[in-house]
Amino acid sequence: MTVRRGLYVFSGVKQALPSLANLIVEPSYLSGLWALGYYGMIPEAVWEFTSACRISPRKKIWATPLGRFSYRQVKYFGGYERVQLGGEPVLLATREKALLDTWYWAGGEWTPARHREMRYQALEGLNRAGLQILTGKFDSPRLKRAADSFWEAVNPDPATNTHHRGLGEHGEKRGKG
Numbered sequence: 001m002t003v004r005r006g007l008y009v010f011s012g013v014k015q016a017l018p019s020l021a022n023l024i025v026e027p028s029y030l031s032g033l034w035a036l037g038y039y040g041m042i043p044e045a046v047w048e049f050t051s052a053c054r055i056s057p058r059k060k061i062w063a064t065p066l067g068r069f070s071y072r073q074v075k076y077f078g079g080y081e082r083v084q085l086g087g088e089p090v091l092l093a094t095r096e097k098a099l100l101d102t103w104y105w106a107g108g109e110w111t112p113a114r115h116r117e118m119r120y121q122a123l124e125g126l127n128r129a130g131l132q133i134l135t136g137k138f139d140s141p142r143l144k145r146a147a148d149s150f151w152e153a154v155n156p157d158p159a160t161n162t163h164h165r166g167l168g169e170h171g172e173k174r175g176k177g
Helices: 017-024 032-038 095-106 112-117 128-138 141-154
Strands: 002-004 028-030 048-053 061-064 067-073 080-085 088-093
Touching (some): 017 028, 017 048, 017 088, 032 088, 032 095, 112 141
Parallel strands (some): 048 067
Antiparallel strands (some): 080 088
């Protein structure tokens, strides 16, 4: 089956879709809501494979029988790592970069209330210093404010670097812990 010109998959063979997402547009890495869903940082299932790329491709959405793949340009192409998913190597944004790419693409101001609407969860291991460093790479006052308001939303005590496992829409704790 043809995915795009020059890229084919065998029908009847279940391909590693995250790996395929990296191949449709190169170079690219999975990020945004798909990565947040993969990490379990948002409660919703995300079915569209969203990838970041250096230059915005002419065709931004590839709807195939295997799935829907979308590609968006980012201001800073970095903050990803090579991981194994489905037995295949995949370029995937770090947790911190997935957050930043999501905020960058969504536009508008990210207030604490808007962050709470995302119902973030599974924030263990999120690196506050790493998020700050990556935020600086964007050189965007809007993303700096988004990162600051994120910590305000998920950590009511700014004196610590710890955070809640997740916050519901109205600030109530969710999950264990």
